[in-house]
Amino acid sequence: MGLLTVGSVAFDAIETPFGKTDKIIGGAGTYITLASSFFVSKQRIVAVVGEDFPQAMLDTLTSRGVDLSGLQIKKGEKTFFWSGRYHNDMNSRDTLVTELNVLEHFDPLLPESYQDTDYLMLGNLSPQVQRKVIERLENRPKLVAMDTMNFWMDIAMEELLHTLSMVDVLIINDEEARQLSNEYSLVKAARVIRDMGPKYLIIKKGEHGALLFHGERIFFAPALPLEDVFDPTGAGDTFAGGFMGFLAATDDISFENMKRAIIAGSALASFCVEKFGTERLTEISKTDLEQRIDEFVALSAFEMAQSY
Numbered sequence: 001m002g003l004l005t006v007g008s009v010a011f012d013a014i015e016t017p018f019g020k021t022d023k024i025i026g027g028a029g030t031y032i033t034l035a036s037s038f039f040v041s042k043q044r045i046v047a048v049v050g051e052d053f054p055q056a057m058l059d060t061l062t063s064r065g066v067d068l069s070g071l072q073i074k075k076g077e078k079t080f081f082w083s084g085r086y087h088n089d090m091n092s093r094d095t096l097v098t099e100l101n102v103l104e105h106f107d108p109l110l111p112e113s114y115q116d117t118d119y120l121m122l123g124n125l126s127p128q129v130q131r132k133v134i135e136r137l138e139n140r141p142k143l144v145a146m147d148t149m150n151f152w153m154d155i156a157m158e159e160l161l162h163t164l165s166m167v168d169v170l171i172i173n174d175e176e177a178r179q180l181s182n183e184y185s186l187v188k189a190a191r192v193i194r195d196m197g198p199k200y201l202i203i204k205k206g207e208h209g210a211l212l213f214h215g216e217r218i219f220f221a222p223a224l225p226l227e228d229v230f231d232p233t234g235a236g237d238t239f240a241g242g243f244m245g246f247l248a249a250t251d252d253i254s255f256e257n258m259k260r261a262i263i264a265g266s267a268l269a270s271f272c273v274e275k276f277g278t279e280r281l282t283e284i285s286k287t288d289l290e291q292r293i294d295e296f297v298a299l300s301a302f303e304m305a306q307s308y
């Protein structure tokens, strides 16, 4: 049931209406693996950092069962750096700085021990890098999921479409779904995008939950109404990590189980936004998570009157 994630391991600097951080640890790969570690005791990552990346965070990942043999540490080079500022609505943000550094020439090398991967999570990276990982696995995994963003649609649409044709699940937000499909209606967008390859499509709608499309079926998962959202950075990656971690742990890729996996991802994402960066994810327990999943179940469970 090997779960493999490829994704950025990064430094971020974040500004929200609540405050501002210096360089803190971020990166899609970091959020994804932290989130999936609540479900799987062992997993792997393919990523790259510079010499400046703190050993303490690598130790945290190792202690949570993340095999780092596919993590390259580039001597004399700097870790990927991203900085963003959120608007007052906390749903939209501006990217202030993107320093690719080690990501610029990233060649995702797979150790031999990663070849038995059953579940592959392609975090937001260039579609060429994402495709290389699929191609370098001798046997196709049971399930390949992929995240992407408008940045790649703007500069590498053809490459993106090629990679998209090779995956099973695409996880994107509503704005990205509209851009990718040229359709405003998310139902129409979902049809167009699934014609591009992925049999399953998850559209995240931030504080308004997430939709799962497959065949003629649609499942909607709410987001937990929170009094304060402190920092949404990494919520999407955390969602994806929870989703894939749950599927890998249960080794069941039926539509019914994907519904549960979406709730698992949503619950973890609701913790992620409560503090800056990865802090909240590293302090909560499995019991905290289970309680929150129960809150999600209660949020939309009801019994219809017998007659009306």
Ligand code: AMP
Pocket: 008, 010, 011, 012, 026, 027, 028, 081, 082, 098, 124, 125, 126, 151, 232, 233, 234, 235, 236, 237, 238
């Ligand atoms: P999210 O808020 O889920 O979109 O993810 C934010 C994380 O993505 C941050 O921790 C960043 O380090 C990382 N990130 C931002 N831009 C990129 C990019 N172009 N390539 C890879 N990772 C990125």
